Structures are given as C-alpha cells and as structure tokens.
Amino acid sequence: MIITVTLNPALDKTAELDILRPGELNRLKNIVVDAGGKGINVSKMVAALGGRTVATGFAGGSGGEEIIRALSIEDIATDFxxxxxxxxxxxxxxxQATRLTELNEPGVMVTEREAESLIKKLAGYANADAIFALSGSLCQGVEIEFYARLIRMIHNGGGIAFLDADGEAFRAALEEKPDFIKPNRYELMDYYQVSGNMELKELAELCVRLRSGGVGKIAASMGAEGALFAGGDEIIYAPGIPVRAHSAVGAGDSMTGAFAYGLERNLSWRETCALALASSAGAAATAGTKPPDRRLVEELREKVQLHSVKI
Ligand SMILES: Nc1ncnc2c1ncn2[C@@H]1O[C@H](COP(=O)(O)OP(=O)(O)OP(=O)(O)O)[C@@H](O)[C@H]1O
Ligand SMILES: [Mg+2]
Structure with a gap:
C-alpha cells in the first residue's frame, strides 16, 4: 500500500472570464475544481498506473471537504x-488574452493536538508493506522536524519512507535517512549551497555524496533534460523524452509516484527508472495536474534510454 501525506493540500479552482476588471464585479465561467497538493499528485499517479494508494494529511473547512470529494470521484481512497x-x-x-491571474489563500494552520493525531493515524499504517510518500511543504503549526519525526516513526514500524521536500524541512528530514528522495536540480544545488551551471557529472557526484550520508535511493530530476537515478551500483542518466509540454507542474510528483509503484510491484531498479521517466514525461505532456493515462506512459516508455554515468 502506498500512503501519501500532504500536510498542506489545496483545492485548485480554475475559472475563465472575458476581461478581468479590478475593483468591479467579475463573473466567472467554466469553473473546474480539483484536489491539489504534492502528495495528492503522487496518489493520482499511483492510481493511474493501477496501484493501491491512500491519500492522507490535514483537511479543514469546505475546501478540505471538496478535496476529499474530488478524490473519491477519482476512486482514490482518503484518510485525512x-x-x-x-x-x-x-x-x-x-x-480572453490567456493571461493567468492567481489568487492563493494561505495554507492550513494546525494545532499540536491535530499534528499528534496525524502521527497516530499514520502509525496505524506503518508496517513492512507500507510505502509512505511525504511530499511538499510543511503546514503552519508543525515544527521543522515534522518530516524527520514521521520518517523515524515509519522506520520503527518497518515501513519505507519517500521524501520530496526542500529547504530546512528537507535538511532536517535527511538526518533520518529516508529511503528515497526526489530533489530537482535546484533543490540539490541549494542543499549543497552551490550555484552556477552544473554538469551532469557534478550533479551525479552530489547524488553519491547524499547516498554516502545514508539516503537510500535518489532521483535527481532536471526538467526537460531528464533525470539522474542513483539506486544500484551505477548512476543512470535518462535524457528527457521530447514531448509537447502542457504543464510541467506535478511532473516531479508523477516521477515519485512511479517509483513508489515500481517498488510496491517489485519491479527491478532499471525498470522502475524507465517507468518513472516515462510517467513524468507523460505528466508534462498532460494538461493541469492530471496524471498521464497508462497508455501514454507505455508509449513513452518505449522511448526511454538509460545510460550509465562514469564518475
Ligand atoms: N518539458 C518537459 N519535457 C519532457 N519531460 C519533462 C519536462 N518537464 C519535466 N519533465 C519530466 O519530469 C521530470 C520531473 O521534472 P522536474 O525536474 O521539473 O521536477 P520538479 O521540479 O520536482 O517538478 P514538481 O515539483 O513541480 O513536480 C523530469 O525529470 C522529466 O523526466
Ligand atoms: Mg518537485
């Protein structure tokens, strides 16, 4: 079972109008609502591949209810x-001029008691068959070590912890040696406080350094240029698959979802890397935060190349 954790989900509402007039009444049309958040995107990808998943985290107010409802329509189990x-x-x-205006609310605030009840709930899932994906930023009200605590709890129960976070929460969580992380190039460079243009080989060296610190496996993604995978004895570079990109938002989450699925299904590491690259390219080629459909992923998988990187 793949349990995703989204501490700070969002109800994504998209709408259209002819002309946006500040200071006046604006009537919206073609309103579409969807459940958003990085862990939720991971669940969507797992479900699209045919895997078993439950989406968890914090949900409050009507936005929270709508997220749960939207996921149930997509047949994704929830336990928020x-x-x-x-x-x-x-x-x-x-x-009409296809200009995008975004109005984002602040994220949810939780109490200490609510945070404890999430830990308790997740502990109920933490057994040897559980793969947890902790994805996205922390919410207000939890301490910076919250992911670190969750990873410790997951490991104590015999489960596997995937982590996709950045900044201080990421740094603190690495102390607990997550089993899989998926930084993008910038998150990786930020962690090591390096800047400028990094060559593939240098990025690969950062992955080796991270692994020697105890991180299990790493997928370092590089947008349209593809990804580096450090898992087995070798480092693999997979060039990006050229697609007509519609929305790269959530492409990284699809990659994480495919890795969780591959592990749950006992696919080999190379097979999983190929599936993950194809899934993320499919996500980039699919509008919004929708996961790509399975057929598209299978088509793209034929185009994946995996090269061994010498460092
Ligand atoms: N324009 C693109 N064309 C083809 N593949 C893409 C494109 N953008 C992203 N991808 C695929 O998606 C993977 C993840 O993308 P990226 O490195 O942008 O992740 P990310 O920054 O973590 O994204 P997010 O956190 O928004 O999900 C890449 O390794 C690549 O395989
Ligand atoms: Mg990302």
Missing part, C-alpha cells in the same frame, strides 16, 4: 485528519 483550520483554495483565472 479533519482540522479546525481552513484548507486553502487557490483560484486561477484565465482571461
């Missing part, structure tokens, strides 16, 4: 801690 704070709604408004 209901909180008194309000789950954010992010409104994206597209006008």
């Amino acid at each position: 801690v209901k909180v008194d704070g309000l789950t954010r709604t992010n409104l994206k408004v597209l006008d």
